[in-house]
Amino acid sequence: MDLALADWLNLVFRWLHLVAGIAWIGTSFYFIFLDLSLRKRRALPPGVGGESWNVHGGGFYLMQKYTVAPAEMPEELHWFKWEAYTTFLSGFALMGIIYYWGADTFLIDPDVADLSRIEAILISIGFLWGGWIVYSLLCYTPFLARRPVLLSAAVFAFILIFTVALTGLFSPRAAFVHVGAIIGTIMVANVYFIIIPNQRVVVADLIAGRTPEAWLGDEAKQRSTHNNYLTLPVLVMMLISHYPMLFSTAHPWLVVALIIIVGGVIRDFFNRMHAGESGRALQWQWPVSAVFMLILIGFVSYRPDAAIADGDVPDEGEVFAIVQTHCVACHAVKTTHPDFKQAQKGVMLDTLADIRKHGDGILKQTVMSRAMPLGNQTRMSAEERELLGLWIRAGMP
Ligand code: HEC
Numbered sequence: 001m002d003l004a005l006a007d008w009l010n011l012v013f014r015w016l017h018l019v020a021g022i023a024w025i026g027t028s029f030y031f032i033f034l035d036l037s038l039r040k041r042r043a044l045p046p047g048v049g050g051e052s053w054n055v056h057g058g059g060f061y062l063m064q065k066y067t068v069a070p071a072e073m074p075e076e077l078h079w080f081k082w083e084a085y086t087t088f089l090s091g092f093a094l095m096g097i098i099y100y101w102g103a104d105t106f107l108i109d110p111d112v113a114d115l116s117r118i119e120a121i122l123i124s125i126g127f128l129w130g131g132w133i134v135y136s137l138l139c140y141t142p143f144l145a146r147r148p149v150l151l152s153a154a155v156f157a158f159i160l161i162f163t164v165a166l167t168g169l170f171s172p173r174a175a176f177v178h179v180g181a182i183i184g185t186i187m188v189a190n191v192y193f194i195i196i197p198n199q200r201v202v203v204a205d206l207i208a209g210r211t212p213e214a215w216l217g218d219e220a221k222q223r224s225t226h227n228n229y230l231t232l233p234v235l236v237m238m239l240i241s242h243y244p245m246l247f248s249t250a251h252p253w254l255v256v257a258l259i260i261i262v263g264g265v266i267r268d269f270f271n272r273m274h275a276g277e278s279g280r281a282l283q284w285q286w287p288v289s290a291v292f293m294l295i296l297i298g299f300v301s302y303r304p305d306a307a308i309a310d311g312d313v314p315d316e317g318e319v320f321a322i323v324q325t326h327c328v329a330c331h332a333v334k335t336t337h338p339d340f341k342q343a344q345k346g347v348m349l350d351t352l353a354d355i356r357k358h359g360d361g362i363l364k365q366t367v368m369s370r371a372m373p374l375g376n377q378t379r380m381s382a383e384e385r386e387l388l389g390l391w392i393r394a395g396m397p
Pocket residue numbers: 105241323326327328329330331337340344345347358361362365366372373374375377380
C-alpha cells in the first residue's frame with residue numbers, strides 16, 4: 001500500500017462520509033421530530049393532517065403535513081435521499097481503502113482466521129449484502145411483519161449472531177466495524193429499495209387522484225422506524241476503532257447488544273418527547289440506559305487487573321527485546337515496516353525511556369486489549385503480553 005496516497009484518500013472519504021452522515025442523520029432526526037410534533041389545534045386546510053410551528057434562524061416556519069395530495073402539486077418537490085446514498089458510497093469507499101487495501105494489516109488477524117486477502121474481502125462483501133438479505137427476509141415473514149416487537153427482537157438477534165460470526169473471521173476491530181457497516185447498509189437499503197420507491201408510487205397515485213394503498217405507507221413506516229432506532233448504535237460501531245476496550249472483549253455480542261439497547265432506549269426518549277408525551281412515558285429511558293451503560297462499563301470492558309496474571313516481573317532487558325521484536329517496525333524514529341513510513345500516532349519506542357513514557361498506552365493497546373501489534377503480523381504471544389503487563393504494573397523497574 002502506498003501509504004501517503006492511502007492516507008489522503010482515507011482523509012477525503014472520511015470527511016465526505018462524516019458530512020454526508022451528519023446531513024442524513026440531521027434531516028432524518030428533523031423529519032421524525034416534525035412528524036411527531038404535528039398538531040391539529042385549529043381548522044386546517046383540506047388534506048392537511050396537522051401542523052407544527054418552528055422557529056429558527058430569525059424566522060418562523062409553519063410546517064403542514066398533507067396526508068393526501070395538495071389540490072395543486074407544487075412545482076418543486078424536495079426529496080431527501082442523496083444524504084443516505086452518499087453516506088453509503090463514501091462509507092464503502094472507506095471500507096475499501098482501509099480494510100480491503102490494507103487487508104493484511106486491518107482486516108485479517110491470522111490468530112483469528114488465516115484468510116487470504118481475496119477470501120477476506122469476499123467474505124466482507126458477502127456479509128454486507130447478506131445482512132440486508134437476512135433482514136429483508138425477516139421483515140417479509142408474515143408472522144413477524146404483523147408483530148413489530150417480535151420483528152425487532154428477531155433483527156436484534158440476527159445482528160448478534162452476525163457479530164459472533166464476524167469475530168470468528170476478522171480482527172476484532174474489523175469485526176465491529178463490519179457490524180456497524182452491515183447495520184448502515186440495511187439503513188441505506190431501506191431508503192433505496194423500500195422507502196423512496198414506495199414514496200414514488202404514493203406520489204404518482206396522489207397526482208392521479210387515486211388513494212394509495214395503505215401497505216405502501218405501512219412498509220415505509222416500519223423501515224423508517226427501524227432506521228430511527230438503529231441510528232445511535234450505528235454511530236458507536238463506526239467509532240469503535242478508537243476504543244480497544246470495546247472491541248477487545250471476550251463477549252463481542254454482549255457489547256453490541258448493550259450498545260444497541262442503550263442507543264435505542266435513548267432514541268425512544270426523544271421520540272416520545274417530540275410526540276408530546278410526558279410524565280411516566282419519559283421517566284424510564286435515561287435511568288434504564290444508564291444501568292445498561294454501567295453494565296457495559298463494569299462487565300464487558302477490559303478490567304486492567306484481571307488481564308494480568310501473577311508472575312515474576314521481567315527485567316527491562318526482556319521488555320526491551322519484546323518491544324524490539326513486535327513494535328519498532330512501526331513505532332521508531334526510523335520505521336522499517338514497508339507500509340508504515342513514519343512512527344504511527346507519533347508513538348516511538350526506540351529506547352527504554354520511550355517505552356516508559358508510553359507505558360499506559362502500551363498497557364491499553366497490547367496487554368488489556370490485542371489492538372497492537374497491528375494485525376499481529378509478528379505473532380506476539382499471550383506470555384509476551386503478560387510480561388509487558390507485569391512490568392508496567394510493577395512501576396516499570
Ligand atoms: C504494523 C504496524 C504496527 C505495529 C507492529 C505496532 N503498531 Fe502500534 N500503531 C500502529 C498504527 C497504524 C497505529 C494507529 C492506530 C489507529 O489510528 O487506529 C498505532 C497506534 C499505537 C498506539 C497509540 C494508540 C492511540 O490511539 O493513541 C500505541 C500506544 C501503540 N500503537 C503501541 C504499540 C505497541 C506497544 C506495539 C508492539 C507491541 C505496536 N504498537 C506495534 C501500527 C503498529
